[in-house]
Amino acid sequence: MSESTSIFSSNPKTEGRSPRPSAAPRTRRDQAARRLFFIMTLLPIILIGIVAFALLVRAWPILSVYPLSDLLGGTVWKPNDGIFGFQPFIIGTIWVTIVGLLLAVPPCILVSIYLAEYAHARTRTLAKPVLDLLAAIPPVVYGVWGLLAIVPFVDDVAAPFAERWLGFIPIFEVTQPTGFGILAGGIVLAVMIAPLIVSVTFEVFLTVPHDLRHASLAMGATKWQTIRNIVLPQVLPGIIAAVVLGASRAFGETIAVLMVVGNVANIPTSVFDTAYPLPALIANNYGEMMSIPLYDAALLGAALVLLVVILIFNILSTLVLRRVARRKWA
Amino acid sequence: MGMKKNRLERRHLMEAFMKALMYISFVIVAGALGLILWTIISRGLPSLTWDMVSQVPKGGYYMGKEGGILNAIIGSLYLAAGGTLLAILLSLPIALYLKTYLGQSKWGEYVRLSLDVLWGIPSIVYGAFGFALMIAFGMRASLLAGILVLALVELPIMTRAMDEVIRRMPADLEHAALALGSTKFEVALNVVTRQMLPGIVTAILLAFGRGIGDAASVLFTAGYTDRIPTSLMRPTASLPLAVFFQLGSPYPEVRERGYAAALILTIIVLAVSFGARWLSGRLNKYTIK
Numbered sequence: 078m079s080e081s082t083s084i085f086s087s088n089p090k091t092e093g094r095s096p097r098p099s100a101a102p103r104t105r106r107d108q109a110a111r112r113l114f115f116i117m118t119l120l121p122i123i124l125i126g127i128v129a130f131a132l133l134v135r136a137w138p139i140l141s142v143y144p145l146s147d148l149l150g151g152t153v154w155k156p157n158d159g160i161f162g163f164q165p166f167i168i169g170t171i172w173v174t175i176v177g178l179l180l181a182v183p184p185c186i187l188v189s190i191y192l193a194e195y196a197h198a199r200t201r202t203l204a205k206p207v208l209d210l211l212a213a214i215p216p217v218v219y220g221v222w223g224l225l226a227i228v229p230f231v232d233d234v235a236a237p238f239a240e241r242w243l244g245f246i247p248i249f250e251v252t253q254p255t256g257f258g259i260l261a262g263g264i265v266l267a268v269m270i271a272p273l274i275v276s277v278t279f280e281v282f283l284t285v286p287h288d289l290r291h292a293s294l295a296m297g298a299t300k301w302q303t304i305r306n307i308v309l310p311q312v313l314p315g316i317i318a319a320v321v322l323g324a325s326r327a328f329g330e331t332i333a334v335l336m337v338v339g340n341v342a343n344i345p346t347s348v349f350d351t352a353y354p355l356p357a358l359i360a361n362n363y364g365e366m367m368s369i370p371l372y373d374a375a376l377l378g379a380a381l382v383l384l385v386v387i388l389i390f391n392i393l394s395t396l397v398l399r400r401v402a403r404r405k406w407a
Numbered sequence: 408m409g410m411k412k413n414r415l416e417r418r419h420l421m422e423a424f425m426k427a428l429m430y431i432s433f434v435i436v437a438g439a440l441g442l443i444l445w446t447i448i449s450r451g452l453p454s455l456t457w458d459m460v461s462q463v464p465k466g467g468y469y470m471g472k473e474g475g476i477l478n479a480i481i482g483s484l485y486l487a488a489g490g491t492l493l494a495i496l497l498s499l500p501i502a503l504y505l506k507t508y509l510g511q512s513k514w515g516e517y518v519r520l521s522l523d524v525l526w527g528i529p530s531i532v533y534g535a536f537g538f539a540l541m542i543a544f545g546m547r548a549s550l551l552a553g554i555l556v557l558a559l560v561e562l563p564i565m566t567r568a569m570d571e572v573i574r575r576m577p578a579d580l581e582h583a584a585l586a587l588g589s590t591k592f593e594v595a596l597n598v599v600t601r602q603m604l605p606g607i608v609t610a611i612l613l614a615f616g617r618g619i620g621d622a623a624s625v626l627f628t629a630g631y632t633d634r635i636p637t638s639l640m641r642p643t644a645s646l647p648l649a650v651f652f653q654l655g656s657p658y659p660e661v662r663e664r665g666y667a668a669a670l671i672l673t674i675i676v677l678a679v680s681f682g683a684r685w686l687s688g689r690l691n692k693y694t695i696k
Contacts, residue, residue, distance in 0.1 A: 107590035114504035117497060118514075121521040121563065128528065128536045135539040184432035191429035206684075207437050213613075213680045214443060214673065215620025217647040221669040222443045224654065225450055268439045275436070301422040322527070329529025331623040332651060356531045356623070363538065363627050373542070380535035384528065391527035395520055 129384060136378035139371050148378070154342050161375040163382065165342045169259075169352030172345050173334055174327040176263025177270060182320055185274040192275070193282035194304055212272040220336035223265040228337055231264075232256025236349060250347040255339070260348045262338035266330060270323040277322060277398065281315030282308065284402055315401040318394035325390035329383055331356035355379050444673070451670025454663040460671065464633045469653075471660035476668050479649035481635045483672075485550060486645055487619035490557025494565050494614055497558075499607070502569035503595040506576065519570065525563035531623040533559050538627040551639040553629025557618045565614035572606025573599060580695060602694050605687035612683035616676050622647030646672045 133140075139148070139161060151162020192204055236251045243249035285308050293303040309316075339351025340361060359376050366372040462475035501518070509515035537556035546552055576599055584598045585591070600607065622645070630642030631652065646668060653665030 103590055103593070107592040110592040110595075111504075111508060114500045114508065117500050118504055118509075118518045120497065121501070121518060121525055121566070124559070124562075125521060125524060125528075128532065131536055131539045131543075132532075135542065184435050187425075187429045187432035188436050191426075191433055195426065195429065204433070204437075207440055210677065210680060211436070211440050211443075213616050213620075213676050215622070215647055215676055217620065217622045217650045218447060218669050218673050218676075219443070221450075221650060221654065221666060222446050225666070226442065226446045268443070271436055271439070299418050299422040301425045302418055325527050326529075329531060331529065331531040332647065336651070336654070356529065359531055359535060360623060360626055377535055377539055380532050384532045387527055387529065387532075388524060391524045392520075395523045395527075399516075399520070 125388070129381070129388075132377050132381040132384060136374050136381050139374035139378055142371070148375075149382070152344065156369050156372045156375065159371060161371070163355070163379065165344050166353055166355045166358050166379065167382070168344050169338075169342075170328060170354040170356070172259050172348075172350075172352055173262040173266060173338060173354050174324055176259055176348055177266030177327045178320065178324055180263055180267035181271050181274060181323060185271050185323075186278055186316060188271075189275045189278035189282060190304060193279050194300065194308070208272040208275055211268065216269070216330065216333040217336075219265050219269055219333040223261055223333060223337035227261045227264050228256040230256075231258065231261045231349075235260060239349065248347050249349070251349045252347050253339075253349065253351065255351075257337055257339035258349050258351045259338065259345055262334045262352065262354075263348070265333050265337055266327045269330060269333060270326050273326055274319050274323040277319035278312075278316055281312045281319065281398070281401055284315070284404065285311050312401070314397050318397035318401070321390050321394040322398075325387045325394070328390070329356055329387055331360050335360055355383055359383075447666070447670050447673050450663075451666040451668075451673075453667075454660075455667040455670055459664065459667055463635060468633075469656060469658070469661055471658045476644070476646070476649045476664070476671070478633055478635050479644040479646045479668065480671065482550075482629070482643035483619050483646040483675075485636065485643060486553045486557055486625060486629060487615050489550070489554035490561050490618045491565075491611060491615045493554065493558035494561040494618075495611060497562055498566040498569055498610075498614075499600070501566050502573050503599060505570050506573045507581070507591050507595040507599060519567070522563045522567050522570075526567060529623070530560050530621050531626075534624040534627040537624065541628065547640075548628055548630030548642045549640045550629060550636045550643040553625045553643060553645070554639075556624045556628045557621065560621055560624050561614040561618045564617055565610050568610035568613050569603075569607055572610065573603050575606075576603055605690040605694065608690060609683045609687045612679050612686070616679040616683075619679070620647060620672060620676050622651055646675070 143161065148161060149163050149167065151160070152164045153160045153162045154165065188204075192201055196204070232255065236254075236256065239249045240251045244251070289307050289311070290303050293307045294300070298306070334354055335357035338354060338357065340353045340357055341351040342353045342358075343351065345352050359379050362372070362376060366376050456475075458473065459475040460480060461477060462473070463478045464476070465472060465474035468474035505515050505518060509518075533556050537552060537559075541547070541552055580598055580602060581594055584594045589598070625645050626648060629645055629648075631644050631648055632642045633644070634641075636643040650665050650668045650672060653661050653668060656662055656665070
């Protein structure tokens, strides 16, 4: 953490400024590389600003005409009449994200507890490729899977089940007969964000020193008691951060969700409703957006909304995870 | 367990119960992978013909007539290869700089933080960003625009993956090289890149796999065409979009081919993933242990 102040300091401010005239070509090459590399490291930081700025500029025509509350709170979406209410899309995104999280988080945390606390090294090496492959499968393939397996599953199994047993609960009311909808989108999302949540949570568990566990086990606690009372309280911030990270991934997922969620701009009240999340809105309409006034500004504004929400989620969770990883154990 | 019956308290039941839940969760996650692969293979294989991978779409292809999706396969390879090459040019120096020059400094942490944040930005936002720039510069959807946006998508993935492996470089090697009078640049170029080559290659292939499967970013920027692109300024087809568009078709034959296209994409991505594993194992032989 402490910055080096020795003469070998790698701080470009003190060292890179004045290469001595007698410096050998090798040293000069080193100085040049240092400066070039330094400039390149500016890129990631600047890029975040540029992306936000470019979207803001292109969305400005609509942001300057309508108050933000009308755009975000409006429930009517009629681009041809110049009415752009984002509320159905924002609510739809939130529904799909929450359903995805509710399905993904409990098993993912259990899997990472299992991998971190119980599993043999052999099981871990077996689990890693499974998670890697789940993470490697492209979104559009998840979409195909959703279309071929999950939508029929919702239609044939989940909806009749809910109708029979859960119909009295409003959010499980079966409202339309296709299987496309929030539940299908949530299931697909849950599988897509699982590898991320498992691997981040797993890393967080590994940061807890073994001494704490040993102390608890030595007092006669069972393994689960140790995890429940000793380990979990320590890693809770990290787990929350992992979940938020998963949420932000789910929030921006486009193609896979788009293919199974139905894409009807309504405000959903049940998990069997269709929804129309923001990313799907952008992806579905890029073709005609140049032909209707303000449409392109509205869609790029939607991208800006996504970006802002995800930046907040991401920065917060990343900072928490940093803190967890660097914690000093007294 | 050789415990007496009365010792089997509630907490031991709880232990067994939680353990059972963990096993079940593990089976669910692994089972999801199996289910996905099985679905894609069983539905894609029947319409996977040699024509699919060797022909471009002929007239009437989108009504179920002859042709294939060679345009999309080649287009995707161009896009991902171009994006990956561009991303390497930025990622490798940044990752080397983080390790060799910055070490554990504050600035390095900021750069890592910003890369993590970039990683989290969804590809649809990068696509919209690329589209915003294209409007501003009067550019049309093209292979070049697709490559540029994919490079942005891949940059944080590749850099962070490289950084994670380069960070684990044994300090002794670096110190030995520095002690012999190497400059840091020489250490980065001749010692770190060679010793960490397996990890670097894995990072590159990871990013390539992510790039080739990404649909939302190329949707805006690369366009779609039935021809194999002959120049950077031409639009190009891509596999994810080939899957996506064909699935939206009213013709069952075309949808079936969409499943086959999904299978082709999955095979490519899995091959890249396994290839990375194999290659890094091979390259590991040439590193100092």
